[in-house]
Amino acid sequence: MLVPEVAAGAASELDDLRAACRAAVAHLETADVIVVVGADATTIRREPPFGGTLAPWGIDRRVGAPTTDPLPLSLLIGAWLLEDVHNRNIRYHSIAADAELGECEALGRKLAGSGTRAALLVLGDGTACRGEKSPGYDDPRAEGFDAAVADALAKGDTAALRDVDPVLAAELLVAGRAPWQVLAGAVDTPFGTTELLHNEAPYGVAYFVASWR
Incomplete structure (x- = not known):
């Protein structure tokens, strides 16, 4: 739904979310390398060419380069x-959605310790149980879970991200738990500025946008 062509008639409802994403991404431009981290079935560094299509989600919107391994x-x-970002030194790394904390932290340390000035773009939403029309129906635990994550992202609180319960996160259909814990593993010094730019739950799914720099 973040992509306007997929959202179609509802696209304008997420304009504020897209604006927050653009603001966060703008801070990554000057890094030596941008590493994109998101959850998938396995933990693996992706190899070029990087790309794919949003056809499985309703429209054949092509992103990136043609590839047989989307x-x-x-x-x-x-x-x-990142389509409009001038920095083209971009890498992609997936983390298994069910990865344990130690694996997530180890990947974070590896990505941060590459000897270059790396910026991480970490992708992962919160609960999908915020209301009866949400993908996971309504769960009274979801709002408190999301509030705690939002607070951690706002403060740059890596300890709180490490403490996110993987079992509860899975029950609440959280896609971001493992990527957030990769971020926690990558950060070993306080950031000068941490901002929570967006925190809403449209369509019953929690979306956060944070910028740490």
């Missing part, structure tokens, strides 16, 4: 967000 949805949305 990016998973999380990374494909990252590629879409």
Whole structure:
């Protein structure tokens, strides 16, 4: 739904979310390399060419380069967000959605310790159980879960991200738990500025946009 062509008539409802994404991505331009991190079935560094299509989600909107090994949805949305970014030194790495904390932290440390000035674009939404019309129906635990994550993202609180319960996250259909914990593993010093640019749950799914720099 973030991509206007997919959202179609409802596209304007997410204009504020897209604007927040653009603002966050703008801060990544000057890095030596941008690493896009998102959840998938396995943990793997993706190899070029990078691209895919949104056809499985309703429209044949092509993103990136033609490829026989398309990016998973999380990374494909990252590629879409970076289409207008001038920095073309971009890498893509998936983390298994069910990866344990130690694996997530290890990947984060590896990505941050590459010897280059890396920026991470971390993709992953919150609960999908915020109301009766949400994908996972209504779950009274969802709002509190999302509030805690939003607070952690706003404050740059990596300890709180490490503490996200993987079992509860799975029950609430959270796609972002493993990517957030990769971020926590990558960060070992406080950031000068941490901002929560967006925090809403349209269509019963929690979307956060945060910028740490």
